[in-house]
Amino acid sequence: MLSGGHKGPKRGSLSLPGTEAGIAAMAACYKGFDPAAYLQYNYTAPRADFERQDSIVPWKLGCLHRAFTEGDVSGEVLVDIGSGPTLYQVLSGCEVFSKVLLTDFLEVNRQELKRWLQGQGGDSIDWTPYLQHVCKLEGRRYDQISARLRLVVSDVLPIDVHRPQPLARDALPSAGADCLVSSFCLESVSPDFPAFKRALIHIQGLLRPGGHLLLIGALGESYYLGGPGIKIPVVPLDEAQVCASLKESGFTLIRLEVYVLPADMRVGVDDVSGVFFVKARKD
Numbered sequence: 001m002l003s004g005g006h007k008g009p010k011r012g013s014l015s016l017p018g019t020e021a022g023i024a025a026m027a028a029c030y031k032g033f034d035p036a037a038y039l040q041y042n043y044t045a046p047r048a049d050f051e052r053q054d055s056i057v058p059w060k061l062g063c064l065h066r067a068f069t070e071g072d073v074s075g076e077v078l079v080d081i082g083s084g085p086t087l088y089q090v091l092s093g094c095e096v097f098s099k100v101l102l103t104d105f106l107e108v109n110r111q112e113l114k115r116w117l118q119g120q121g122g123d124s125i126d127w128t129p130y131l132q133h134v135c136k137l138e139g140r141r142y143d144q145i146s147a148r149l150r151l152v153v154s155d156v157l158p159i160d161v162h163r164p165q166p167l168a169r170d171a172l173p174s175a176g177a178d179c180l181v182s183s184f185c186l187e188s189v190s191p192d193f194p195a196f197k198r199a200l201i202h203i204q205g206l207l208r209p210g211g212h213l214l215l216i217g218a219l220g221e222s223y224y225l226g227g228p229g230i231k232i233p234v235v236p237l238d239e240a241q242v243c244a245s246l247k248e249s250g251f252t253l254i255r256l257e258v259y260v261l262p263a264d265m266r267v268g269v270d271d272v273s274g275v276f277f278v279k280a281r282k283d
């Protein structure tokens with residue numbers, strides 16, 4: 001109960017003053033997000049150096065490749081939560097699923113993805129090295145993987161993980177998606193740890209029971225640059241908080257892998273110290 005006998009709103013609702021203000025403040029931070037700069041910061045060398053085993057992007061692609069192809073992940077519908085202007089998250093998944101949905105909060109990011117999918121050129125980044133790397137991992141042909149991606153990615157939808165219903169109602173089958181992938185989203189869009197945990201519960205609701213969650217995130221990060229001078233606060237997480245949040249939101253952890261950033265991967269665009277990869281299943 002709030003002071004003075006005033007009956008406060010029920011716990012965990014969006015209408016808690018601090019929560020609503022914090023979520024609005026995060027949305028305001030994202031107004032200046034610059035997809036081209038963001039891609040430059042995180043998706044070129046050294047963070048995306050395919051000649052280096054200890055580069056972040058090859059590590060992420062390896063985790064996703066193993067998780068999608070070890071035989072337990074199956075179904076029709078894969079949703080990527082908070083895609084940003086990137087599609088590396090679904091390169092392995094697009095071979096397993098016949099319907100892939102990309103999602104983001106910002107129109108500028110959705111436009112970036114739609115542009116690549118239409119194949120008319122003018123992209124902010126050349127995804128060729130990414131597709132070639134995954135082809136090598138999976139023994140697939142380059143022209144086959146890009147055609148497959150354009151075939152199965154059926155939409156790029158707006159999403160807000162702070163809403164109990166993050167997607168439009170008709171976006172998914174009534175049973176939910178068969179698999180979710182989400183990379184660096186929840187901790188980078190939440191004002192605090194309670195909001196991170198609520199967002200995890202919201203996306204859990206998008207998944208059918210027995211469906212899989214492949215979650216990539218930052219450890220020990222407090223900010224990142226979403227563009228020149230666009231400093232976005234991040235909820236600093238440790239492994240214990242990640243594992244506890246998964247358990248609390250109705251997931252069984254299958255595997256947790258951790259990558260510790262070598263010094264030369266710290267390039268001044270954030271203060272992230274590690275990256276986690278989680279494979280989990282909805283109870």
Ligand SMILES: Nc1ncnc2c1ncn2[C@@H]1O[C@H](CN(CCC[C@H]2CNCc3c2ccc(Cl)c3Cl)CC[C@H](N)C(=O)O)[C@@H](O)[C@H]1O
Nearest residue numbers: 042056082083084105106159160161183184185188189224
């Ligand atoms: N309410 C909201 N609801 C839903 N989605 C929202 C909301 N609000 C904002 N978004 C959207 O989330 C997306 C977060 N986005 C940037 C953070 C990553 C960044 C910072 N942390 C360390 C790190 C990063 C990137 C690479 C590497 Cl290697 C590292 Cl270490 C992830 C994009 C993509 N998935 C990626 O993997 O790069 C963004 O596109 C928003 O538009």
